[in-house]
Structure formats: structure tokens, C-alpha cells
Amino acid sequence: MKVALIYPPYGRGRRSRYFPFGLAYVASALVQDGHEVRAIDMEGEDLDVDQAVRRTLSESPDVIGFGGMITRYRYVREIANRVREELPGAFLMAGNSGATTLPEMYLRACRLDAVVLGEGETTARSLVSALQNGDDWRGTSGIAYLRKSGEMALSEPRELLPDLDALPFPAWDLFPVEKYVRSVDHRQKYTRHLEVVASRGCPYGCVYCFRIYGRTIRRRSPESVVAEVEEIVRRYDIRYTGFPDDLFTSDRDFVMRTCRLLRERVPGIRWSCMGRVNTVDPEMLSVMRESGCDWISFGIESGSDEMLRRMKRGVDSTQCLEAVRMTREAGIHPDGSFMIGMFGETGDTVAETVDFCRRADMTGPILFVTPYPGTEIFGEALRRGLIPDVEKLVESMDAADRLLVNLSELPDEDLIALKEWAQGRIGLEYLLRRPFSRIPALLIRHLYLRGLGKIVEDFREAIRGSRAR
Numbered sequence: 001m002k003v004a005l006i007y008p009p010y011g012r013g014r015r016s017r018y019f020p021f022g023l024a025y026v027a028s029a030l031v032q033d034g035h036e037v038r039a040i041d042m043e044g045e046d047l048d049v050d051q052a053v054r055r056t057l058s059e060s061p062d063v064i065g066f067g068g069m070i071t072r073y074r075y076v077r078e079i080a081n082r083v084r085e086e087l088p089g090a091f092l093m094a095g096n097s098g099a100t101t102l103p104e105m106y107l108r109a110c111r112l113d114a115v116v117l118g119e120g121e122t123t124a125r126s127l128v129s130a131l132q133n134g135d136d137w138r139g140t141s142g143i144a145y146l147r148k149s150g151e152m153a154l155s156e157p158r159e160l161l162p163d164l165d166a167l168p169f170p171a172w173d174l175f176p177v178e179k180y181v182r183s184v185d186h187r188q189k190y191t192r193h194l195e196v197v198a199s200r201g202c203p204y205g206c207v208y209c210f211r212i213y214g215r216t217i218r219r220r221s222p223e224s225v226v227a228e229v230e231e232i233v234r235r236y237d238i239r240y241t242g243f244p245d246d247l248f249t250s251d252r253d254f255v256m257r258t259c260r261l262l263r264e265r266v267p268g269i270r271w272s273c274m275g276r277v278n279t280v281d282p283e284m285l286s287v288m289r290e291s292g293c294d295w296i297s298f299g300i301e302s303g304s305d306e307m308l309r310r311m312k313r314g315v316d317s318t319q320c321l322e323a324v325r326m327t328r329e330a331g332i333h334p335d336g337s338f339m340i341g342m343f344g345e346t347g348d349t350v351a352e353t354v355d356f357c358r359r360a361d362m363t364g365p366i367l368f369v370t371p372y373p374g375t376e377i378f379g380e381a382l383r384r385g386l387i388p389d390v391e392k393l394v395e396s397m398d399a400a401d402r403l404l405v406n407l408s409e410l411p412d413e414d415l416i417a418l419k420e421w422a423q424g425r426i427g428l429e430y431l432l433r434r435p436f437s438r439i440p441a442l443l444i445r446h447l448y449l450r451g452l453g454k455i456v457e458d459f460r461e462a463i464r465g466s467r468a469r
């Protein structure tokens with residue numbers, strides 16, 4: 001069958017050249033079954049909605065699949081509705097975290113035939129082969145669809161794949177991979193980079209997080225992970241890789257074995273991963289460093305123990321500080337991200353986050369706590385009547401840098417002002433702690449990424465923000 005897979009863009013004029021692994025895995029599974037798969041990558045190819053619709057129509061596909069997380073919903077809705085008019089016979093489906101958490105909204109508003117819930121490879125294969133054979137596709141496990149009566153039906157849940165090593169590598173070549181490889185990476189550097197997904201799932205229960213693969217972790221074997229790294233190095237001359245898994249550092253033995261293999265087989269590669277402060281120790285960090293790890297992203301989220309408790313992080317600020325110290329001591333850059341606006345947030349708890357950054361000598365983006373569908377705080381916000389219209393909220397979702405739902409008891413203006421103050425303060429203090437090395441480095445990076453005109457503007461904003469409280 002002819003299948004077109006559409007990757008909607010990041011949104012609101014911004015770019016994030018993060019390779020669409022979910023779609024690329026689904027694509028390689030379908031290619032393995034002999035289907036003719038085309039990717040319409042709006043992000044990688046800088047396509048607008050009109051161009052994406054035209055490209056889709058020109059492929060005259062039998063099946064059209066939409067990817068992209070919840071923030072990209074508005075594109076899925078617009079494209080799906082337009083394509084539905086022009087290609088009434090095509091089968092329209094969507095997957096990923098948005099469609100999985102709000103299947104009914106996607107089915108109705110985007111006029112889809114089916115939503116693929118959760119892990120997508122096997123379900124997409126069964127669905128497309130049922131369509132090809134003229135079987136009743138509604139019997140496929142792991143989907144949601146609308147009955148003739150208009151109500152939503154869920155088929156039997158799909159079992160998670162028992163062995164991730166059995167999956168073919170993502171179909172990189174169907175996408176404009178070179179665009180991703182040459183883009184700026186999360187360290188804001190232009191090193192040829194491409195990531196590798198090593199595991200799926202996370203056992204923790206942070207209340208703002210949606211785990212599409214559930215709470216059981218499944219890992220690929222270190223051999224399979226490193227074979228993929230070797231393959232991307234060979235094919236695309238990759239110098240920098242990374243593991244964007246929910247939690248790469250969850251299993252010490254797996255990390256140690258992967259690092260040893262990486263060092264043996266791909267010496268010289270550098271890489272990053274997502275970590276959790278209670279899963280690292282000095283020995284593991286030093287083995288990671290020796291195999292090329294130079295950056296670990298820790299979701300620290302808050303410097304207030306009360307906020308961490310409410311977020312059900314299962315760690316306190318002392319553990320966070322200790323992990324940052326150990327990571328730095330191992331020669332790895334500890335990157336932190338922070339959130340403001342949890343239930344119970346106050347000026348004092350925000351000040352604790354600023355103080356944490358001072359003690360940890362860190363800076364990092366601060367986002368607003370946002371209740372994404374499928375998370376515990378989404379349910380709580382709905383119960384408290386804080387989300388009067390789910391679709392409206394989803395349409396406005398972007399990068400959590402704007403306040404969309406205020407979970408705290410502070411007035412909106414105060415919370416926004418607190419965020420600006422904290423962001424400015426943290427950034428400024430960070431620079432001033434080592435002005436001679438950090439200010440020139442920042443200027444060069446800014447010049448490179450934002451251009452001369454923006455430097456003065458950005459600095460003014462940081463100083464204004466840091467004084468505002």
C-alpha cells in the first residue's frame with residue numbers, strides 16, 4: 001500500500017530539528033512489510049500547511065499517518081480536514097502522545113479513521129495489512145475509532161513489544177536526515193549529530209509527565225544500541241549522539257555495558273543523555289565520561305523540597321545538588337531544567353529555586369508547569385475546573401514558555417513576573433559568578449545563533465527581569 005507519514009512542525013515560527021524517531025520507526029516497520037512509504041516532513045523540509053497538503057495529494061496515498069506530539073495538534077487538524085475533502089477514500093490515522101492521550105478529540109476534530117494508541121510499530125503494521133487484505137481493520141488491537149453510532153470504541157489493548165532489538169533501525173533516509181544532522185544540537189553547537197533511542201518507559205511517577213510506554217522499562221541490548229551508533233557514524237559521519245530516552249540512566253549495569261562497548265567500537269564519539277539525579281554515582285559517571293558523555297540533562301524542576309514532593313519526584317534538593325556536583329566532578333556538564341507554577345507554588349518556593357541554582361552554580365530554562373493530557377496534573381486541573389475547554393488549551397500549547405493554566409494560587413500576573421524574575425536572576429548570577437569566561441562565551445554563542453541585533457535586547461531583558469521582583 002502507499003503510505004504517507006506526515007511530521008508536523010514545532011510551531012509558532014520556531015524550529016527544533018529533532019529527528020522524528022516515532023514516525024521513522026513506524027516507517028521502517030511498514031517498509032519491512034513491503035509498503036511504499038513516503039515521509040512529508042514539515043519540520044525538516046520547512047513546509048507550510050499548503051505545501052504539506054499539496055505534497056500529500058500528489059502522492060495519492062492509500063493511508064495517511066500523522067505523527068507529532070500534542071503541541072502539533074492544530075497542524076494535524078488542519079491538514080487532515082483538508083486532505084479528507086480531497087481524498088475521501090484515503091485511510092487517515094494518527095499516533096504519538098497527543099492522539100494517544102486525547103483519541104476522541106483527534107478522531108472527531110481531525111476526522112480520522114483511527115488513532116493508534118501508544119507504541120505504534122506493530123499496530124500500524126496490522127492496521128495497514130488489514131486494509132490491504134480488505135479485512136475488518138476495527139479488529140486490530142491498540143486502536144481507537146468512532147462507531148457508526150458516533151461513540152468512540154477502543155479495541156483490545158496492544159501488548160508492548162517484548163524485544164526492542166527485533167525492531168529494524170529507524171528509516172532515517174525517508175526523511176531529510178541531513179537537515180537534522182547539520183542543525184544546532186541541544187548544547188547550541190553545530191556538530192554533526194543524530195540520536196539513538198535505547199530504551200522505552202520509565203518507572204517513576206512524576207505528576208507532570210506522560211509516559212507513552214508505561215512504567216515498565218524495556219531496554220535494547222547494549223550491542224544493538226552501539227550497532228546503531230556505528231551505523232549512523234558510518235552512514236552520516238555522526239560526531240555527536242545522544243539517548244533521548246525517558247530515562248537512560250535507570251539501570252547501572254546497562255549503562256556501564258553500553259559505555260564499555262561504545263568506547264571499544266566507536267572511540268571518539270561524544271554523546272549526551274537524560275538522567276535522573278538518584279540514578280547516577282561517581283563510578284558510573286566516570287565510565288560515561290570515558291566513553292564520550294559530556295552532557296547530562298537532569299530535570300531538576302524545583303529547588304523547593306515541598307514542590308518536589310508535590311511533583312512526586314521522589315528526590316529532594318540535596319540529592320539534586322549532590323548529583324550536579326558528582327557530574328561536574330566527572331567532567332560532564334550537568335544541564336538543568338526548571339518549572340514554575342506547580343500547585344502550591346509561592347514567591348518563597350520560587351526563591352528556593354533561584355537559591356538552588358546559586359548553590360549548584362547552574363542556569364537553565366524555566367518553563368511553566370503545564371498540564372499536558374495524560375498526566376496526573378491534567379486530571380487534577382480538570383477536576384478543579386481549571387481547564388474549561390480542552391481543545392482550546394491544546395491549540396494554544398507550545399513550548400511551555402507561556403502561562404496556559406495557572407495551578408498555583410498566585411494571580412497570573414504575579415506568577416508571570418516571578419518566572420521572569422527567576423529566569424533573569426538565575427542567568428545573571430550565573431554569568432557574574434565567572435564573568436571573564438562566561439560573558440565572552442555567551443556573547444559568541446549569541447552572536448552565532450541570534451545575530452548582533454538581538455544581543456543588546458536579550459541582555460536588557462535579562463537585567464529587567466532580574467530586578468522585577
Ligand code: B12
Nearest residue numbers: 018022065067070071095096097116119120209210399400
Ligand atoms: C525528544 C523529545 C522531544 C523533542 C522533539 C521530539 C519530536 N520528534 O517531536 C523536543 C526536545 C523538541 C521536545 C519538545 C517538547 N516536548 Co517532548 N519529548 C521528547 C521525548 C523525550 C522523546 C520522543 C521520542 O523520540 N521518543 C521515541 C519514539 C520512538 O517514540 P514516540 O515518538 O512516542 O513514537 C512511538 C509512538 O508514539 C507511535 N507513534 C508516533 N508517531 C506516530 C505516527 C503514526 C502514524 C503512528 C501509527 C504511530 C506513531 O509509534 C512510535 C513507535 O512506537 C518524549 C518522551 C518519550 N520518551 O517519548 C517527550 C514528550 C513527547 N515531550 C513532551 C513535551 C510536553 C514536550 C514539550 C511541550 C516540552 C516543553 N515543556 O516545552 C516540548 C514541545 C515542543 C513543541 N512545540 O512541539 C511530552 C508530551 C506529553 C503529551 N501528553 O503529549 C513527552 C511525552 C514527555 C513526557 N514524558 O511528558 N520533545
Ligand code: SF4
Nearest residue numbers: 202204205206209246
Ligand atoms: S519526568 Fe522523567 S523520571 Fe519523571 S516519570 Fe517522566 S520520564 Fe520518568
